[in-house]
Amino acid sequence: MSKLVAGAHEAVADVGDGASLAVGGFGLSGVPSVLVHALLERGVTGLHVVSNNCGTNGRGLGELLAAGQIARVTGSYVGDNKEFARQYLAGEVELELIPQGTLAERLRAGGCGIPAFYTPAGVGTLVAEGGLPWRYDADGGVAVASPPKEVREFDGTPYVLERAIVTDFALVRAWKGDVHGNLVFHASARNFNPLAAMAGRVTIAEVEEICDLDPGEVHLPGVFVQRVLALGPEEAADKPIEKRTVR
Template identity: 75%
Template sequence: MDKVVASAADAVADVPDGASLAVGGFGLSGVPGALIQALHEARVTGLDVVSNNCGAMEAGLAVLLAAGRISRVTGSYIGGNKEFARQYLGGEIELELIPQGTLAERLRAGGCGIPAFYTPAGVGTQVADGGLPWRYDGQGGVAVASPAKEVREFDGAAYVLERGITTDFALVRAARGDRHGNLVFNKSARNFNPLAAMAGRITIAEVEELVEPGAIDPDQVHLPGIFVQRVVALSPEQAADKKIENVTVTSGEVRA
């Protein structure tokens, strides 16, 4: 039952080239940076990544992206990641953009053993009809486009069929975790991390605080240890390394 491994390097040592990864985090919140860095140092390449976004500010998944280690991304947001946009438009990387709520539900469904589900999100658009550019040819043309999806009517409304997502591995970050893999996430870091963890066949969690079994109240567990196979305890320096994507401050007098 003790799932703790000695280091992030040991935890990702068996991730092969071409593996599929579900990676937690939202923006730069709750991103498993130590595990991503360990993958970078291991020189794993050809990765098929499922994540809300692909890093920012040269942090998170942007580390692997900049090194050319990612071949495909399934996500919902490019944002201000100029390198991500450059690689996508230049035909260097394949990108399946899907609605954010659909991404969350596809991960959850995969983790629950649900092969597919119907949703109204995307009906009447290229999400359902097909034709979204997945890969460009580097000359401004589309090399690979999304296929059309099944659409059915329920109670007079149209719904599109979406497939559940499972991956070879999942990388997540938690605020607290015990040796059995039970995890607690802090605030917005809870957004995609539990869903990514559920979708991975082998889930690796880096935790800011490692505690003994029983130290976490069962009512406070956000993700049961049944979904987690490996736990890595972060150093105090690693736990404190939390970048802020956009700093907003108020200057001058604040009036009600």
């Protein structure tokens, strides 16, 4: 059964206000920019985004952030996105900042049907003890702080309990894919895209090249993907570099 959709707006037509989204990408590598831009044009608001970072100023999720369409972010890195930092410190957006490896495993666990897991990452810090500022008020005070988490010892080592992440939708970008939703990711685009795809109840993939795949090269099976958007040549070639370094 083909999962191809006719266009980006059709692919995200049922993403409504307040929806939660797991979004693939690492920096600007592997970001589903065509699907993100379709959400920008639809004007949906109050989005809860789960992603390693929130794009850069004017690119990727940074587009939605600048338009005021994101209400909450679960991520690992604010980075050089000055607008993200400004909105967070001004109390305009809520941020759950968590260790990068924990974020990856929370997404994977959600896709595997594992409700929670124990990890040593964050033990003895505010990650476990609570008190991380999730949202500031207009005066710079902490309006919402993270709650404490359960800590348990195994063989004499303390571990913190982390909940899995499952979102309403997931948006990912793949290098190659077939009409059934089986996907292959290129290089560092594989960092978070497969994990984000697993966590979404409805996963939408924008794919640079639609082709037949050898089962042995598939990184993510089509069972995790509900919709496939074939990108045009210009869309597939649009791969901005976050930080260009030359000799």
